[in-house]
Amino acid sequence: NFMLTQPHSVSESPGKTVTIxxxxxxxxxxxNYVQWYQQxxxxxxxxxxxxDNQRPSGVPDRFSGSIDSSSNSASLTISGLKxxxxxxxxxxxxxxxxxxxxxxxxxxxxxx
Amino acid sequence: QVQLVQSGAEVKKPGSSVKVSCKASGGTxxxxxxxxxxxxxxxxxxxxxxxxxxxGIANYAQxxxxxxxxxxxxxxxxxxxxLSSLRSEDTAVYYCARVGEHLDFDYWGQGTLVTVxx
Numbered sequence: 594n595f596m597l598t599q600p601h602s603v604s605e606s607p608g609k610t611v612t613i614x615x616x617x618x619x620x621x622x623x624x625n626y627v628q629w630y631q632q633x634x635x636x637x638x639x640x641x642x643x644x645d646n647q648r649p650s651g652v653p654d655r656f657s658g659s660i661d662s663s664s665n666s667a668s669l670t671i672s673g674l675k676x677x678x679x680x681x682x683x684x685x686x687x688x689x690x691x692x693x694x695x696x697x698x699x700x701x702x703x704x705x
Numbered sequence: 706q707v708q709l710v711q712s713g714a715e716v717k718k719p720g721s722s723v724k725v726s727c728k729a730s731g732g733t734x735x736x737x738x739x740x741x742x743x744x745x746x747x748x749x750x751x752x753x754x755x756x757x758x759x760x761g762i763a764n765y766a767q768x769x770x771x772x773x774x775x776x777x778x779x780x781x782x783x784x785x786x787x788l789s790s791l792r793s794e795d796t797a798v799y800y801c802a803r804v805g806e807h808l809d810f811d812y813w814g815q816g817t818l819v820t821v822x823x
Contacts, residue, residue, distance in 0.1 A: 594767070626807075626808055628807075628808070628809040628810070630750075630809075630810070632750075637800055637802075637813035637814070637815065637816055638750065638810070638813060639813075640809045640810070640811060643805075643807040643808070643809040644807050644808070644809075647807065649811075681749075683749065683750055685750075685809070685810070687808070691764070692764075693752065693764065693766060694740060694752040694755070694810075695752065696742075696749060696750040696751065696752060697749070698749045699749040699750065
């Protein structure tokens, strides 16, 4: 089964830039779009990136997404970190064999 | 504005079943896929399955195959997720989520806490 692997946690200071990786287990991660979700405690997730690198309206341009086929991974980069960015972030894509959705394990971002 | 409103929290005994509802408003219910995603306490998101209401076709994650049933009632714009043979490990918040035109989960319900305890 297709899996996505994320680091458990990352931390960085306000104003800095952080990158969260999401590595596919098999096949090419570029075969299906990758989405990124932000989840704050007690709330449902919200989309911050869809289709690898597109931002929904209302999401600041400090958030960006990319794909690196050479490492079979996707990345979420947040620049100019703010304390309000502190949350859990999940990547999500689809298994090419059955089109079932797959989530990464999530990354806890601490801004301190 | 699209809204997904889920039924309230449930407490269930091991071995029993639970059925959670997800009522949609503000959009064309039948045209979009509705997925169910769960999140155990302190854990990540786990996709359980989906339904395309206009077709009435449901697909399930292998892990839940045989234990989960997802249905939809087009007349009331409501999707349902029933999970049977409950065990303590099924204690989680269960979310319904709409798959948008960009294939992301663009709208989510508020979540339903299901607690399995003897």
